Amino acid sequence: MASSNIKCFQLNTGAFMPAVGLGCFMGPTQTGESEHVTAMVKLALDLGYRHFDTVNSTCNESSVGDALRGTTVPRSELFLTTKLDQKDHGRVREALHASLTKLGVDYVDLYLMHWPMAYDESGTSSHSGKTLQPDEKPTFVETWKEMEASLAEGTAKAIGVSNFSVKTLTELLNHTDKVPAVNQVELHPSLPQHELLAFCRERGILLTAYSPVGKFKFADDPEITAIADAHHASSAQLLLSWGVQRGTAVIPKTVHATRMRENLQLFNLTQADMEALDAFHKKPGMHRSVCGFHSAELGGSCWGWTYEQLGWQMTVGGVHL
């Protein structure tokens, strides 16, 4: 088994989180339990991955758990993240216990509120309930208070949020002294989240980048490949190295051994490289979400909240997102 020698970031709890993790969401067309998920996680464990990011809403926690149940890697060497689904904001403890059972562990290292908006309990699956508006109960502040209880119970070693903006984080921080350890958001050179990164850094919140290689939708841009070539590296290694060098954790998903190895082998960028990637999103048409959450087609809303309620900007530098 390959040894794991991956740089770690220290969370505001004092715990260490490997800077590179494996994203366990296989993509919207492959939601659900699957032997492919188990095989991917097993392979990653063999190649030295110790940080795994999963989520209740894509219903593959049992498949991730099957790989964890079969490993000889001690639990103490693993860093497991899962997320509270929107339909479960009113039943945090129950939802976390269900996740722990599926994963086959006694605790997660990090429990994230997947989105700030809650759904009512009429939904049978993720996103199928009625979205509650920001002032309807449970608000994300109330849900956060329930998540705090999991720290005391020991079922989560750290708690955090996902898809929070400066606006929603500010609202949360106004009502708690338990600062989220992590905010996980879409983040790559086409959506660099500069303002959010500065805000989180000042408050001791680690940003984790999801879709960190941009789902490979712009990795073949000549500017990206030229910088990567100069370092004899791949585009993926460049994008992930940029992410880690600016102080964000990255959780790329891949099912391929060669790519898994590649994604762990990062390098130092020059100041000029960093600046080029920091500014990449300013190129015409390049400032965009590869996941489609910040998208003109969504008509300025996502999962039932307006971009204003989410604290997302519709335009950057005059460019429509």
Ligand SMILES: NC(=O)c1ccc[n+]([C@@H]2O[C@H](COP(=O)([O-])OP(=O)(O)OC[C@H]3O[C@@H](n4cnc5c(N)ncnc54)[C@H](OP(=O)(O)O)[C@@H]3O)[C@@H](O)[C@H]2O)c1
């Ligand atoms: N919190 C949230 O709301 C949220 C939302 C979305 C995602 N996430 C998390 O973020 C993780 C990753 O995000 P993502 O899957 O959207 O995007 P991503 O990791 O940026 O991209 C994944 C895609 O890139 C390919 N890829 C990965 N490494 C590569 C490499 N070295 N060379 C070439 N292609 C490579 C993969 O293909 P192959 O598998 O074929 O190699 C896959 O098609 C998810 O698994 C999930 O854990 C969280």
